[in-house]
Amino acid sequence: MARYMLIMRVSPEAEAMMAEQEIDFDQIIESMGRFNEELMKAGVLLAGEGLTGPDEGFVVDFDADPPVVTDGPYTEAKELFNGFWILDVSSNEEAKRWALKVPLGPGVKLEVRRVSETEEFPMDNPWVRKEIQWKAELAEKLAAQARADADRFAQS
Secondary structure, eight states: OEEEEEEEEEOHHHHHHHHHHTOOHHHHHHHHHHHHHHHHHHTOEEEEEEOOOGGGOEEEETTSSSOEEEESOOTTOSSEEEEEEEEEESOHHHHHHHHHHSOOOTTEEEEEEEOOOGGGSOTTOHHHHHHHHHHHHHHHHHHHHHHHHHHHHHHO
16 A cells, blocks of 8 residues: 555635635535545555645745745745645555546646655664654554544534
8 A cells, every 4th residue: 555645736726716606605515525425435544634825825945045035925935735635545546546536627727646655765764763753653643633523413
């Protein structure tokens, strides 16, 4: 199995077109929800999140020393990252099949990249070994948080 990240990139023209068409946000949430449900039922979804608008973000530019932080929005950007999925699939071809199913429209692109696996790095490196331990600790923390969220949901 291999992990792939699907990165949603939206152009300002696509955002303007959606605003002009007055597309109901609930419709968007429903279509994305159905897609996410399909990914979960197939057992390939590891993570997926939408991102807030660029006005809540910032860019750190390492061309200077010290690095320069610039608050959003970013007028120079031709496309903005609006969300992502991380899938655990058997191949590049399977990642491509899922990417083609994402319910997106004109002016939106989906960049698909394979996520490097820890095993691709030298196992004798102490920082690689530390990362393996950190990932195990993070998995435990996320599982505990998911259980707490499920308990809160069940009580409401």
